Amino acid sequence: MLHAMCEFISIMFSVILSAIAIKLADDYLDQDMDKSEKNFATALGKGSMLYGMVSMALAASLNTSVSISLFFASYIIGMFHDLKNHFPSRLNGFQESVLIFIVGIFLLGWKMILFSIFFVISIQLIDDYIDDSRDELIGHRNWAHRLGRVECFLLFLLTLLISWLINEEIFPAVFLGAVVSYSTILYYQKGRL
């Protein structure tokens, strides 16, 4: 019982720390477009990337497979908007995504990678659903605009359920960790709503 509790808590904190690392990396990349104080990278300055790396290292030390797979999945989903753009690796977004996907399958197994991809897609969809009106004003690329608000919400439910189906053992802990980290970020960035 105690072991199961420890496992649950370690996965949850691993997800929270991964979410911090992913958020910092995302804000660091968006720094040019978003100069507001709500951007964590602007608030933390040059050290934001380093804090992100420390957070990711802590997450990986708590639970390697969950944290690394979530990070890989976020990387793959983040590339969806730049599939044709070329990056410093001389590969385009699509090729990088496929490469990370294959590496992820080899290192962590298909179940973990597919679970993380569906879970991160669901987070992306609900984030776009919540940020719909704000992104419309700024002109950000948003799935709720492309697909429609109701479609976006239903797809969020669908991808969340699929990720639950793929890995039922870790889903509750990952879901709770994601809810805690996402609501904390929303609270910090109150102006977004």
Add this chain to the structure above:
Amino acid sequence: MLWTGIIMVIALLSGYIWGKRDGMISVNHQSLVNVPLLLRQQSLEKGYCILCHEPKKKRIIHKINEQKGRRI
């Protein structure tokens, strides 16, 4: 349980998309019929074509020509 949820969401999603698409098509067909009638109705009410302002234009040209004639 999970499978039931997934099937329900897929059914809702496909139904919504189908209904939306169907609605858009029927609205398009309806507007194709309605718009010419509305244009004709408004043009008749105002006394000139609301797209090309035809009689109004003719009146203005006639006035300009009249003014030119007086100057000469």
